[in-house]
Structure formats: structure tokens, C-alpha cells
Amino acid sequence: MAGAEWKSLEECLEKHLPLPDLQEVKRVLYGKELRKLDLPREAFEAASREDFELQGYAFEAAEEQLRRPRIVHVGLVQNRIPLPANAPVAEQVSALHRRIKAIVEVAAMCGVNIICFQEAWKKLPWTEFAESAEDGPTTRFCQKLAKNHDMVVVSPILERDSEHGDVLWNTAVVISNSGAVLGKTRKNHIPRVGDFNESTYYMEGNLGHPVFQTQFGRIAVNICYGRHHPLNWLMYSINGAEIIFNPSATIGALSESLWPIEARNAAIANHCFTCAINRVGTEHFPNEFTSGDGKKAHQDFGYFYGSSYVAAPDSSRTPGLSRSRDGLLVAKLDLNLCQQVNDVWNFKMTGRYEMYARELAEAVKSNYSPTIVKE
Amino acid sequence: MAGAEWKSLEECLEKHLPLPDLQEVKRVLYGKELRKLDLPREAFEAASREDFELQGYAFEAAEEQLRRPRIVHVGLVQNRIPLPANAPVAEQVSALHRRIKAIVEVAAMCGVNIICFQEAWKKLPWTEFAESAEDGPTTRFCQKLAKNHDMVVVSPILERDSEHGDVLWNTAVVISNSGAVLGKTRKNHIPRVGDFNESTYYMEGNLGHPVFQTQFGRIAVNICYGRHHPLNWLMYSINGAEIIFNPSATIGALSESLWPIEARNAAIANHCFTCAINRVGTEHFPNEFTSGDGKKAHQDFGYFYGSSYVAAPDSSRTPGLSRSRDGLLVAKLDLNLCQQVNDVWNFKMTGRYEMYARELAEAVKSNYSPTIVKE
Numbered sequence: 001m002a003g004a005e006w007k008s009l010e011e012c013l014e015k016h017l018p019l020p021d022l023q024e025v026k027r028v029l030y031g032k033e034l035r036k037l038d039l040p041r042e043a044f045e046a047a048s049r050e051d052f053e054l055q056g057y058a059f060e061a062a063e064e065q066l067r068r069p070r071i072v073h074v075g076l077v078q079n080r081i082p083l084p085a086n087a088p089v090a091e092q093v094s095a096l097h098r099r100i101k102a103i104v105e106v107a108a109m110c111g112v113n114i115i116c117f118q119e120a121w122k123k124l125p126w127t128e129f130a131e132s133a134e135d136g137p138t139t140r141f142c143q144k145l146a147k148n149h150d151m152v153v154v155s156p157i158l159e160r161d162s163e164h165g166d167v168l169w170n171t172a173v174v175i176s177n178s179g180a181v182l183g184k185t186r187k188n189h190i191p192r193v194g195d196f197n198e199s200t201y202y203m204e205g206n207l208g209h210p211v212f213q214t215q216f217g218r219i220a221v222n223i224c225y226g227r228h229h230p231l232n233w234l235m236y237s238i239n240g241a242e243i244i245f246n247p248s249a250t251i252g253a254l255s256e257s258l259w260p261i262e263a264r265n266a267a268i269a270n271h272c273f274t275c276a277i278n279r280v281g282t283e284h285f286p287n288e289f290t291s292g293d294g295k296k297a298h299q300d301f302g303y304f305y306g307s308s309y310v311a312a313p314d315s316s317r318t319p320g321l322s323r324s325r326d327g328l329l330v331a332k333l334d335l336n337l338c339q340q341v342n343d344v345w346n347f348k349m350t351g352r353y354e355m356y357a358r359e360l361a362e363a364v365k366s367n368y369s370p371t372i373v374k375e
Numbered sequence: 376m377a378g379a380e381w382k383s384l385e386e387c388l389e390k391h392l393p394l395p396d397l398q399e400v401k402r403v404l405y406g407k408e409l410r411k412l413d414l415p416r417e418a419f420e421a422a423s424r425e426d427f428e429l430q431g432y433a434f435e436a437a438e439e440q441l442r443r444p445r446i447v448h449v450g451l452v453q454n455r456i457p458l459p460a461n462a463p464v465a466e467q468v469s470a471l472h473r474r475i476k477a478i479v480e481v482a483a484m485c486g487v488n489i490i491c492f493q494e495a496w497k498k499l500p501w502t503e504f505a506e507s508a509e510d511g512p513t514t515r516f517c518q519k520l521a522k523n524h525d526m527v528v529v530s531p532i533l534e535r536d537s538e539h540g541d542v543l544w545n546t547a548v549v550i551s552n553s554g555a556v557l558g559k560t561r562k563n564h565i566p567r568v569g570d571f572n573e574s575t576y577y578m579e580g581n582l583g584h585p586v587f588q589t590q591f592g593r594i595a596v597n598i599c600y601g602r603h604h605p606l607n608w609l610m611y612s613i614n615g616a617e618i619i620f621n622p623s624a625t626i627g628a629l630s631e632s633l634w635p636i637e638a639r640n641a642a643i644a645n646h647c648f649t650c651a652i653n654r655v656g657t658e659h660f661p662n663e664f665t666s667g668d669g670k671k672a673h674q675d676f677g678y679f680y681g682s683s684y685v686a687a688p689d690s691s692r693t694p695g696l697s698r699s700r701d702g703l704l705v706a707k708l709d710l711n712l713c714q715q716v717n718d719v720w721n722f723k724m725t726g727r728y729e730m731y732a733r734e735l736a737e738a739v740k741s742n743y744s745p746t747i748v749k750e
Contacts, residue, residue, distance in 0.1 A: 009403050012396050021387050028384050029404075031632035176750050183748040189725045204727065209734065213749045228722050230605030230644050231731045238738050239745035257406035257690040258643055265640035268633055269605050315632040347603050350564045352579065356606045357735035359584065363613045364729045370614040373558040374588045375551050 004252070004282070004303040010319035031316030034058060037332055043109040050102045052079070053327035056110060057310070057318040059273075061334035070335040072216040074243065074273075075112035075151075077103050078308045079121075079326040080281030089128045096121065097141050103328050108149040110330045113177070113216040116154035118279045119224045119247040120170060127201075130160035133173045133184045147179030152214045154221055156247040158201075159184070168202045172221040172247065174212045185210050187223035188232055194254065195291050195301050196225075209235035217242045217335050224248040227262045227276070230269065237270035238353075242335045245275045251302040252323075259307055260320075267311035271342040273333055280306040280324055313341040379627070379657070379678040385694035406691030409433060412707055418484040425477045427454070428702035431485060432685070432693040434648075436709035445710040447591040449618065449648075450487035452478050453683045454496075454701040455656030464503045471496065472516050478703050483524040485705045488552070488591040491529035493654045494599045494622040495545060502576075505535035508548045508559045522554030527589045529596055531622040533576075534559070543577045547596040547622065549587045557587050562598035563607055569629060570666050570676050571600075584610035592617045592710050599623040602637045602651070605644065612645035613728075617710045620650045626677040627698075634682055635695075642686035646717040648708055655681040655699055688716040 006012075013025060026033055037056030047054035061069065082095040100117065107115050120129075131138060138157055146153045152175065159171035170187035186205025190198050209232070211220045220241035226232040227246045236244050246263050263276035281304055288297035307320035310331040321327035342348060362368055381387075388400060401408055412431030422429035436444065457470040475492065482490050495504075506513060517528045527550065534546035545562035561580025565573050584607070586595045595616035601607040602621045611619050621638050638651035656679055663672040682695035685706040696702035717723060737743055 006399050009400060012392070012400060016393065016396065017387070017391050021391065024381050025384060025387060028631055028635070174748075178750065180750060182750055188730075189727065192721050192725065193719060204725075208730075208746055210746045210748050213747050218747065225725070228644060228720065229726060230609065230640075231726070231728075234605065235731065235734050235738070238735075240747055256403055260403070261636055261640050261643060261690070265605075265636050268636060269603060315636070344568060345603065346567050350567065350579075350600070351604060351606070352564065353606075353735050354739045355583075356610065357732055357739060359610050360613075360728050360732035360735065363610075364732060371583060371585045372588050372593065372615055373549075373585050375553065375555060375557055 004280075004305065004324040006323065008307065008320055008323055031312075031314060034316060034318060035060070037330060039110050039330065043106050046106045046109065047328065050106070051326070052103060053322050053325045054106065054330070055319070055321060055327070056330040056332070058332040059312045059316065059334060059337060061337035061340055064336060067336055070217065072114060072243070072333050072335060073110065073112045074275060074310065074331050074333060075107040075110070075115035076275050076277045076308045076310065076321075076329040077115065077117045078277060078280055078306045078321055079103070079118065080279065081283055085283050086286045089126070093129070093137070097138070101145065103326070104145050104149060104151070107328055107330065108151065112151060112330055114152040114154070114214065114219060114243070116221075116245040116247055116275060116277060117156060118277050119156045119249045120158050121156055121247070127168065130158040130168050132162065133157065133159045133171050134181055139173050139175070139181060142173065142175050143179045143181070146175045146177055150177045152177050152216060152219070154219070154245055154247070156221070156223060169205065170198070170202050170223055172223060174219070174221070177215055182212050182214070183210060185221050187226060189226045189229050191225040194293060195289065197291065209239050211236060211239040211241045219243045219245065221245045221247065224250070227266070230266070233266035233270055233274070237272050241272055242338050243273045243275065243333070246277065248276065248278045249304060250278055252305045253302050256305050259305070263309075264311040264315070264317055267313050268315050269347060271313040271338050271345065271347060273313065273338070274311045276311070277308045278306055279304040280322070280326060313338050379655075379680065379699040381698060383682065383695055383698055406687075406689060409691060409693060410435070412705060414485050414705060418481050421481045421484065422703065425481070426701070427478060428697050428700045429481065429705070430694070430696060430702070431705035431707070433707040434685075434687045434691065434709060434712060436712035436715055439711060442711055445592065447489060447618070447708050447710060448485065448487045449650060449685065449706050449708060450482040450485070450490035451650050451652045451683045451685065451696070451704040452490065452492045453652055453655055453681045453696055454478070454493065455654065456658055460658050461661045464501070468504070468512070472513070476520065478701070479520050479524060479526070482703055482705065483526065487526060487705055489527040489529070489589065489594060489618070491596075491620040491622055491650060491652060492531060493652050494531045494624045495533050496531055496622070502543065505533040505543050507537065508532065508534045508546050509556055514548050514550070514556060517548065517550050518554045518556070521550045521552055525552045527552050527591060527594070529594070529620055529622070531596070531598060544580065545573070545577050545598055547598055549594070549596070552590055557589070558585060560585050560596050562601060564601045564604050566600040569668060570664065572666065584614050586611060586614040586616045594618045594620065596620045596622065599625070602641070605641070608641035608645055608649070612647050616647055617713050618648045618650065618708070621652060623651065623653045624679060625653055627680045628677050631680050634680070638684070639686040639690070639692055642688055643690050644722060646688040646713050646720065646722060648688065648713070649686045651686070652683045653681055654679040655697070655701060688713050
């Protein structure tokens with residue numbers, strides 16, 4: 001298996017396939033081809049100076065008679081940790097804030113209205129990184145960014161909840177473009193998978209499936225492992241989300257062949273946009289760890305493969321960002337597409353949710369007997 | 376857009392990509408590479424003589440201490456209608472039976488244990504094709520096949536239910552390898568999409584989500600449009616299905632970029648195998664029809680793009696059969712893989728179905744007010 005140096009699927013296909021075949025491959029793999037956004041030269045220059053990738057694509061919708069296009073520019077940020085994992089916590093946080101500030105400034109040049117960072121963008125579970133969602137230093141930092149750039153900021157953090165026994169949560173704070181904290185949402189499904197021992201850090205979220213009404217559209221945040229749960233996406237969608245962000249931190253050996261499937265299936269199944277964001281790089285920890293899975297004790301998870309992308313309700317998607325470089329992906333969405341696709345495919349209308357509410361309620365009973373037909 | 380003559384994604388990639396890149400592309404797109412099955416030469420010769428494609432692949436699982444491998448060979452059949460859609464109904468049915476018989480004989484040479492045909496394999500809605508699920512001529516025909524070849528047969532038909540007012544259903548009959556009718560299952564979600572005016576032919580299925588215990592494993596059938604509904608897959612899986620067949624009839628312009636995503640996402644999300652089967656060819660009808668969607672009246676749906684494939688719980692999948700030729704795809708599965716992947720990813724354990732049963736029950740109430748956070 002190639003490591004992180006293999007740049008991306010898209011680059012490989014572009015390089016080797018003759019044009020007519022490339023078009024067919026893209027159609028089957030990615031739906032209709034998207035127009036590249038004409039981003040400002042100064043943005044590309046700044047991205048090059050700061051050494052991160054910048055890409056932009058536009059999703060279009062049909063013209064309507066009664067509604068004007070509902071255009072929103074989203075920004076997806078993927079990055080490695082700037083300092084080693086054993087640097088002092090305060091220095092790591094400052095370095096991350098500086099890095100994110102530089103990327104957000106480029107996003108602002110590109111007209112981004114809503115930006116989302118990767119999961120727990122301040123780093124993997126480490127309790128000293130945890131802070132208040134409402135007025136911790138990272139939220140205050142993001143509030144300034146939001147106000148300065150008139151931008152909604154989705155900031156996934158480790159939350160310490162001092163009003164409830166100091167427990168930790170895996171949380172995303174949503175900050176309005178006014179600079180006010182609009183609210184927060186918590187990770188609903190906690191992995192119990194290999195090295196991701198997150199269940200020793202926090203519990204399943206207790207805030208349900210809130211959707212945030214921003215000036216630019218209704219958004220929700222399905223954090224990381226929640227992307228494997230179709231019901232999680234569904235409930236955000238039922239509550240009205242037009243864009244669902246999926247800030248993640250996931251590694252190549254474990255999930256790379258699931259990555260192009262899940263967020264995209266969610267966009268299709270729920271007639272909404274989804275934004276899949278993964279970090280990059282390999283993080284080394286001072287203490288060895290193991291998961292009792294037969295592997296030797298080790299000091300890293302393997303590499304996070306980036307590949308952040310946006311998927312649309314009509315099954316089209318952007319290419320992925322690089323597998324190894326920091327990057328900003330800008331996507332111009334016309335939210336009218338959600339209803340337009342809904343009106344063609346009608347998955348909500350034909351969803352039979354009453355039947356499933358009933359069947360699920362039965363299925364979770366301890367004396368449930370599955371419907372199995374035998375000869 | 377190329378038509379049906381563009382053979383397949385996989386053929387194109389194999390032809391143009393250098394080997395190391397091809398391996399990476401396959402890893403990202405298809406998960407781990409599958410071994411080709413060593414099928415008997417007489418099977419290839421018969422397939423060639425009968426002019427259909429034959430492919431075979433093996434999915435492997437890890438060895439276990441307490442369970443032996445649970446090997447099953449499944450067969451997926453895709454075919455065009457042998458006679459034009461305006462030929463006499465009885466002749467069309469006979470021609471289809473002959474065609475299917477020839478393909479099933481090759482499947483038997485390949486050791487297939489469970490075979491599934493495409494949706495309503497006797498043809499698109501046309502009431503004279505409807506027959507009894509329990510003892511109609513097609514069920515009797517399939518019972519013979521099943522008994523002769525010691526093979527479970529999944530036969531999706533148009534059912535006429537004479538015990539309930541002669542209503543029509545879109546049904547799959549499951550026939551045991553003993554030749555007995557094991558039972559039937561009905562299409563739970565009926566499309567209201569473009570030219571697929573199926574809601575004028577039949578209603579949503581009323582049999583819930585039955586799973587059939589066969590000698591070779593527990594199977595279920597999610598018919599066609601039900602593949603767009605993650606809850607439909609989920610309930611079959613909750614009831615214990617290890618293999619879910621998805622017999623379909625869907626066309627290129629509408630759904631080709633959804634096709635590689637949905638059944639595969641279902642295999643991943645539910646720790647089971649899924650078998651996506653689509654027909655091939657273009658079918659011309661004597662009477663023009665239209666769907667009020669701005670298109671001129673027309674006599675065909677466009678082409679059915681085949682591309683039948685099997686997806687596994689570990690996110691690997693077979694290549695697709697051709698986009699235009701009749702074909703038989705044989706896959707050797709080790710059903711132990713389902714539990715092995717379950718024990719790594721734990722999506723059922725972390726699924727929180729009680730919460731969703733409650734939330735869905737609320738959401739369907741007419742006075743439901745979605746959780747929307749506003750500034």
C-alpha cells in the first residue's frame with residue numbers, strides 16, 4: 001500500500017486517462033462535472049506562500065420562477081498539527097490558532113460564508129486541550145474570526161462542561177457571522193474501534209440533532225464516526241439541514257475506501273449537501289499505546305489521509321483535497337438544488353418513517369424476535 | 376454522454392493506468408483487491424456460446440478458532456428482454472424462461488448456491504405478466520430450477536394477489552434449494568420518479584422486512600427503489616440478513632452515478648453483503664408515454680446500464696458486470712466476514728436505535744417542530 005505520498009485519486013486519473021474516457025469515468029464516479037471556481041489570484045498567492053492547497057468548485061441548480069438562487073460559499077479546512085504532539089499544550093494551541101487564522105484569511109478572500117474545521121481541530125483527545133464551548137479561548141478566537149470576516153464558523157473542539165461535573169464532550173461550536181455563539185452540538189456516536197479509544201474520553205452526545213439557522217442557510221454537524229450511521233444524517237435532514245458538515249479524523253488503513261462512499265450516500269439519501277473533512281499528517285505521541293489487537297505497541301495512528309470533499313444531493317461531488325497537504329476547499333452551492341432533487345427523487349415523501357419508528361421501537365426491545373422465515 | 380457502448384469503468388481503468396497507480400486507484404475505489412475465481416472452462420464456453428458475460432470473484436475472511444468458514448456462492452443475473460416489448464406476452468415469457476434457464480445452468484456449473492434475477496425479471500409493469508407468487512407459472516418454473524440444481528432462487532416478479540381483490544404487487548419469491556416456496560417479500564418503497572410511474576401499478580409492500588433462513592445463510596431482498604432508503608437496508612439487517620439482494624431496473628441518465636454508492640454504503644453500514652443487480656438494454660414500447668417533465672413523448676426509458684456488483688461489509692466490492700451485455704456474476708462469500716467486521720466497527724452496538732425510534736416517532740407527528748437553533 002502506498003503511503004501518504006500518493007497525492008490523490010483525481011490527479012492520477014487526470015494524468016493517465018484520455019479525455020473521452022476521463023469524462024465517462026468522472027460521470028460514473030462523480031456525477032456531472034463541476035465548474036472550477038474562478039478564485040482571486042491573491043488567494044492563490046497567499047495559499048502558496050502559506051504552503052497549503054486551495055481548490056474551488058461550483059455546484060449549480062436550475063433557475064426557478066419564484067425563488068432566486070440561494071448561493072452560499074462553504075470552506076473546508078484540513079491541516080496537520082503544526083507542532084509535535086509533545087510540545088507544550090499552550091504552544092500547540094497558539095500555533096494552531098495562527099495556522100487557522102492564515103487559512104481563514106484566504107477563505108475570506110474567496111468569499112467564504114461558512115467555514116468548518118476538522119474534528120477536534122485543536123488535537124486528538126488530551127484533557128488539557130478541553131475548554132468551555134461558550135467562552136473558552138478557542139471559541140473567543142473563532143468569534144473574532146467570524147465577526148472580522150462576516151463568516152459563520154464551525155469549530156469542533158474538546159469541550160469541558162463545568163456546569164455538569166466537568167465532563168468532557170466531543171463538541172462542535174457554531175458561531176454566527178455576527179460573532180455570537182449560535183449554539184453547540186455533540187458527537188452522537190462514539191467509536192469503539194482499534195486505536196480510537198474515544199469511549200474512555202467522552203460519552204455519546206445528549207443534544208439530539210439540532211440544526212442551526214444561519215444567514216446563509218440551515219446547517220448541522222455530524223461529527224466523525226457519526227458518518228457511519230445513516231440514521232444520524234437522516235435526523236439532521238429531517239430537522240431541516242441543507243448542509244451537513246462532517247469534521248473527521250480518520251486514517252488510511254482503517255477507512256480510506258469507506259471515505260468516498262458514506263458522506264456522499266448521505267447527500268443522496270437526504271437531498272442535502274454534505275462536507276466531509278479529514279485531517280492530514282502523522283502524529284507521534286510520547287507514550288506508546290496499543291489496542292490489544294495483536295499489533296505491537298506504537299506511537300502513532302498511521303497517517304490521516306485528508307481527501308476532504310463536498311457532495312451534492314444530485315450525486316455530484318468535488319474532487320478531494322490532497323491526501324497529505326494542508327488545504328482549503330471552497331465550494332459554491334446553490335441551496336435550491338436540495339428541493340429540486342427532492343422533487344425529482346422524493347425520498348422523504350416515500351420514506352415511510354412511521355413504519356420504521358414502529359419497527360425500530362420493537363426491534364430494541366429485549367424480547368424482540370426478528371422476522372425470520374424458515375422452511 | 377457516451378451511451379451503452381462504453382463497456383465499463385473497470386475495463387477503462389485496467390487499460391490505461393500503470394500498475395502501481397491502478398493498485399492505488401483500486402484500493403481507494405474498491406477496498407482490498409479480490410481474487411478472481413477459478414471457474415470451470417465449460418462454464419466459460421457455455422457462456423460464450425450463449426453470448427453472455429461470466430465473471431467470478433472471491434471475498435475472503437480471517438480464519439477463526441471456533442467457527443469454520445461459512446462459504447456461499449451467489450449468482451447475480453443481468454439480462455435484456457429477449458423479445459421486443461410488443462411481442463405476445465406468452466412468447467415473451469417463454470423466451471425469458473429459456474434465457475434464464477441457460478444462464479442458471481452455467482451458474483450450476485460454477486457451484487452457485489443462491490441465485491437472484493433482476494427486478495420483475497419477466498418485464499416492466501404490464502398487468503398480463505402478473506401471476507401468483509405461490510403457484511404461478513414462473514414460480515413453478517423456478518421451483519424446477521431450484522430443485523434440479525440444489526440452488527436457492529430469488530425470483531422478483533409482478534404478483535397478482537387473488538386472495539386480496541386481485542391487487543398487484545412488486546414481489547420477490549424466495550424458493551428453497553429443496554424446491555419449496557420459502558416465502559415472499561414485497562417492494563417497500565415505490566418510486567414516484569420521472570417515467571417510472573410504478574405508483575399507478577402497485578402499492579408499498581405490506582410484509583415488513585422478512586429475512587429468509589436458507590441452508591446457505593440468511594438472505595433478504597430489497598427491491599429496486601428501496602436501495603435509496605437506508606432504513607430499509609437497516610431493518611433487513613436488524614432482522615439478521617447476511618446477504619441483501621437488490622434486484623433493480625434503472626437507467627443511465629437517472630441514476631448511474633448513484634449506483635456504485637448506495638448498495639455499497641448499505642454493506643458498510645450494516646456489516647453485511649449486498650448484491651446490486653440491474654438489467655441491460657433499451658426497451659421500446661408500442662405506445663408513447665410522457666411524464667409531464669418537459670420531455671417529448673417517447674417510446675423508451677433510455678438504456679438500462681447493467682453494472683451489477685457485489686459489495687462486502689469491509690467496503691471491498693467486485694467490479695461491475697458490463698454496462699450493455701447479459702451477464703452472470705458469481706461471488707464466493709465467507710459469511711464469517713459479517714461478524715468479523717461487526718466486531719471491529721461496531722455500528723450496531725453504537726447505533727443508538729432507541730433514540731432514533733423515539734425521534735422518528737416524534738418527527739412524523741403532524742405538529743412536530745424540528746429542532747432549529749436561531750440567533
